[in-house]
Amino acid sequence: MNDPQLKTMLLETCPVKPGQEARAWNALQERMQKPASFALPWRALLGGAVAVSCAVALAVHFDQPSVAPVSASSQAPGIFATAFYSRGAHAQVVWLNGLDPATDGPTYMDPSSQIDESAPAHSPNSL
């Protein structure tokens, strides 16, 4: 038996049964009418999930302030300092509480460093 004969015989195998094509068409039609989003393969979904995760991780990473927050302690009783990073100003800010209301005179955090304003003008403590 030569190859053409074998081919002829093989072509007779695996015939489509009556009604099979029509059933296959009905099943295909149902799938064709589904929205395209349902036809997304699982690899595409997995790739999308990985991409979103990476984007979120990068966003969180770059959103962190480059300068680590520092703490500050008061130098006088009743004065409290709070330090934080301002995203708007892109700078470290130190917020002070407990200072006396603003006056024309200087405010001293350490009362012992207060200068004597009655001292003569040539005094080294003079402003």
Added chain:
Amino acid sequence: MDTPLVELQRLRSGDQAAWRDLHRDHYPRLWSSVQRILNNPATSDDVVQEAFIKAHRDIHRFNGQSQLGTWLYRIAINQALDTVRKKTRTERWLSFLSPIAGEDTNLPPLPEGEVAPVASLGLEHADTRERIGAALAELSAEHRAVVQLRLIDELSLEETARLLRCKPGTVNSRLHYACEHLRRKLNRRTED
């Protein structure tokens, strides 16, 4: 030969009647070809359906410079061969986990001896068709794929090797083995 532009435009516009005609014209050949490779009717149904879904999705990419049937055939065959590769990978894993599982897939060696010519085989008889189908089923999916692509569809050696991702020499040796196996089985049964 090119695909008629009118037909292509109807398909691209999603004309259901055009897709119905395309399915009716090409489904039998595609299903038979895929089934000869996979030897599993349910999987063949899925593969051919998936081929049409791909064609429906990518019809705008088809440039019309070849026959639509040839394009569909390539999609279906690639889909079938992907299925074979996935199955082979799964079986390899299973045989790794349980070494005995994979041994049955090995083909028995061909017996020595001359192959006698077959007297007239009436293929009109269903039993003959079943016999050759059974002989084909005894081959591995890789051997069946070579028979389908090289012997039945008459693809070139290089094209067959490219589709099967193997060397041309492997295609030749598989084809030789498969044809000898089929001839021997058919002759033996004819003699019986």
